[in-house]
Amino acid sequence: MKTIEVKELTKYYKTNKALDCLNFTIEPGKIYGLLGRNGAGKTTLLNLMTGRIFPTEGEIRIDGENVHENDKVLGSIFYMTEKNLYPVEERVKNIFKWSRQFYPKFDMEYARDLADKFGLDTNKKVKNLSTGYTSIFKAVTALASNADIMLFDEPVLGLDANHRDMLYKELLANYAQNPRTIIISTHLIEEVARVLEDVIIIKEGKLIVKSPVEELLACSYTATGEVSKIDKYIEGRKYTGIEQTGNLKSVIVLEDNKKRNTGLAKELGIDFSKTELQKLFISLTN
Amino acid sequence: MLIDFNSEKPIYLQLAEAIEDNILKGIFQEETQIISTTEISVKYKINPATAGKGVNVLVDEGILYKKRGVGMFVSTGARERILKKRRKNFLQDFILPLMDEAFKLGISKEEIIGMIEGRKEI
Numbered sequence: 170m171k172t173i174e175v176k177e178l179t180k181y182y183k184t185n186k187a188l189d190c191l192n193f194t195i196e197p198g199k200i201y202g203l204l205g206r207n208g209a210g211k212t213t214l215l216n217l218m219t220g221r222i223f224p225t226e227g228e229i230r231i232d233g234e235n236v237h238e239n240d241k242v243l244g245s246i247f248y249m250t251e252k253n254l255y256p257v258e259e260r261v262k263n264i265f266k267w268s269r270q271f272y273p274k275f276d277m278e279y280a281r282d283l284a285d286k287f288g289l290d291t292n293k294k295v296k297n298l299s300t301g302y303t304s305i306f307k308a309v310t311a312l313a314s315n316a317d318i319m320l321f322d323e324p325v326l327g328l329d330a331n332h333r334d335m336l337y338k339e340l341l342a343n344y345a346q347n348p349r350t351i352i353i354s355t356h357l358i359e360e361v362a363r364v365l366e367d368v369i370i371i372k373e374g375k376l377i378v379k380s381p382v383e384e385l386l387a388c389s390y391t392a393t394g395e396v397s398k399i400d401k402y403i404e405g406r407k408y409t410g411i412e413q414t415g416n417l418k419s420v421i422v423l424e425d426n427k428k429r430n431t432g433l434a435k436e437l438g439i440d441f442s443k444t445e446l447q448k449l450f451i452s453l454t455n
Numbered sequence: 456m457l458i459d460f461n462s463e464k465p466i467y468l469q470l471a472e473a474i475e476d477n478i479l480k481g482i483f484q485e486e487t488q489i490i491s492t493t494e495i496s497v498k499y500k501i502n503p504a505t506a507g508k509g510v511n512v513l514v515d516e517g518i519l520y521k522k523r524g525v526g527m528f529v530s531t532g533a534r535e536r537i538l539k540k541r542r543k544n545f546l547q548d549f550i551l552p553l554m555d556e557a558f559k560l561g562i563s564k565e566e567i568i569g570m571i572e573g574r575k576e577i
Binding site for chain 2: 338344348360365387435443
């Protein structure tokens with residue numbers, strides 16, 4: 170099992186600060202969600218984890234070893250990039266064969282089996298795959314790599330609802346059979362929320378949340394009611410994500426779900442509901 | 456097995472309740488094996504840790520038990536245990552919310568009783 174330590178990690182592109190002193194540890198054997206708005210630094214972070222680019226300051230260590238030019242460590246990470254980096258003139262089946270050279274645990278039978286399930290024609294050249302099938306091809310290669318750490322950058326890009334459903338299920342089946350570290354970076358939060366165990370949220374290159382999804386959601390709730398009543402309720406409470414439609418107001422109250430004041434809410438005619446990860450994300454990153 | 460992911464409750468509790476419902480309905484019989492946490496996780500696209508947590512709630516309550524290397528089974532007396540627990544919570548879970556709604560709509564206690572007995576409509 171591999172622990173990933175991110176230590177004081179800063180990355181500049183010329184004068185543009187992409188990552189700002191990130192510090193956190195990724196525990197092995199969990200499915201993480203890496204969330205952030207466009208340009209928050211998600212892909213930069215994944216590129217740094219796989220030694221594709223150099224940090225300006227700080228470092229990333231996997232099981233205590235720096236990832237830099239470290240073939241042993243890098244051989245244990247599979248990175249499904251958002252962009253296609255495979256030679257476009259090559260056929261899918263040949264790329265499967267090559268992958269075995271880099272990833273000794275690559276499972277050819279499993280790769281063919283998955284390709285079949287998704288209807289991916291392995292005789293096709295990469296350049297002739299649609300956007301959706303390019304994603305499927307990359308995801309299949311990732312799953313079959315059997316790497317200890319799998320990083321997915323926008324894995325469901327261009328996939329229809331059926332294929333997204335299938336992909337999440339295959340990912341969970343793979344993980345359940347062989348627990349490993351999986352990091353999924355995506356903008357489609359709602360449908361991936363239940364698949365994740367922990368979530369990492371970055372905003373403008375800074376870490377703003379690292380928490381088990383369940384704990385994060387248990388630390389907030391949504392209160393909805395008449396404007397003045399809501400204003401009264403949130404007095405002295407921390408809140409975010411205000412939404413108002415006419416005389417109706419809803420806020421995300423940032424306090425332990427167990428501490429909510431049901432008596433007061435009843436008196437004021439306020440309704441409570443669960444906060445969705447996506448809504449919380451939007452209000453935290455706005 | 457139906458799980459309502461929009462409910463207020465944490466997913467692991469919803470899962471535990473869905474398993475209980477199946478036991479109450481007789482779909483999962485006592486001393487028979489139920490689906491594994493892996494199958495639950497894949498079928499409902501939930502994290503295996505969440506699925507495991509839901510199942511463990513029922514193991515702790517003696518409703519399910521694990522047979523090492525085989526899987527998860529429904530305990531003898533599970534149905535009775537669930538009934539007892541649910542009956543205890545009936546007032547809190549059903550009657551009080553019903554009275555809250557009735558109060559909001561201006562329906563009296565007598566009118567509610569009338570509706571239950573099927574005698575009158577409002």
